[in-house]
Amino acid sequence: DIQMTQSPSTLAASVGDRVTITCRASQNINNQLAWYQQKPGQAPKLLIYRASDLESGVPSRFSGSGSGTEFTLTVSSLQPDDFATYYCQHYHSYSGTFGQGTKVEIK
Amino acid sequence: QVQLVQSGAELKKPGASVKVSCKASGYTFTSYYIHWVRQAPGQGLEWMGIINPSPGSTAYAQNFQGRVTMTRDTSTSTVYLDLSSLRSEDTAVYYCARGGMAIDFWGKGTLVTVSS
Numbered sequence: 153d154i155q156m157t158q159s160p161s162t163l164a165a166s167v168g169d170r171v172t173i174t175c176r177a178s179q180n181i182n183n184q185l186a187w188y189q190q191k192p193g194q195a196p197k198l199l200i201y202r203a204s205d206l207e208s209g210v211p212s213r214f215s216g217s218g219s220g221t222e223f224t225l226t227v228s229s230l231q232p233d234d235f236a237t238y239y240c241q242h243y244h245s246y247s248g249t250f251g252q253g254t255k256v257e258i259k
Numbered sequence: 260q261v262q263l264v265q266s267g268a269e270l271k272k273p274g275a276s277v278k279v280s281c282k283a284s285g286y287t288f289t290s291y292y293i294h295w296v297r298q299a300p301g302q303g304l305e306w307m308g309i310i311n312p313s314p315g316s317t318a319y320a321q322n323f324q325g326r327v328t329m330t331r332d333t334s335t336s337t338v339y340l341d342l343s344s345l346r347s348e349d350t351a352v353y354y355c356a357r358g359g360m361a362i363d364f365w366g367k368g369t370l371v372t373v374s375s
Contacts, residue, residue: 153320195368196365202361241362243360243361
């Protein structure tokens with residue numbers, strides 16, 4: 153199975169900060185990567201698919217970039233609703249490993 | 260509207276098996292894959308496998324090979340997850356989720372508790 157390594161595991165930030173989360177794949181997955189946001193007690197929510205395509209209804213302050221093995225999720229100006237845990241997931245070759253998650257906390 | 264309605268919570272003893280169902284509605288059942296993802300208490304998301312409702316082909320994560328079976332019933336638009344040889348570490352919320360490949364819709368989850 154392809155391994156996905158996310159960093160950092162925890163991030164403390166303030167409202168208005170620019171935040172970047174990194175995800176590395178153990179092998180080339182082209183652009184077959186998604187990002188999700190999860191809040192406590194809720195199912196995850198799709199933010200970004202195909203590495204950089206914004207899911208309908210997701211605020212434009214979220215953006216994704218990268219291809220091959222290195223990917224980033226950026227929140228341009230963190231809002232109170234954005235404090236949550238974020239996961240990357242590859243969907244290459246009929247598989248779908250998640251990264252271990254990044255918890256974004258209030259500084 | 261899209262719905263994925265999962266079966267209710269289960270309490271199982273170690274060594275037993277569990278079968279969780281996921282009934283889809285609001286879209287063409289055979290047009291999207293169904294993923295199964297679990298989340299142990301306080302832990303991250305763990306991808307278990309995927310089923311293509313048409314033709315019913317599956318792929319499983321290595322961690323679950325030999326213990327997991329995913330099936331579907333196209334007449335009722337229902338997907339099933341069978342997990343055998345349960346141990347305490349399998350205590351988790353089990354989600355079915357729809358995707359082209361990225362997951363765009365999630366069920367509410369089924370809590371499976373494994374305890375003697």
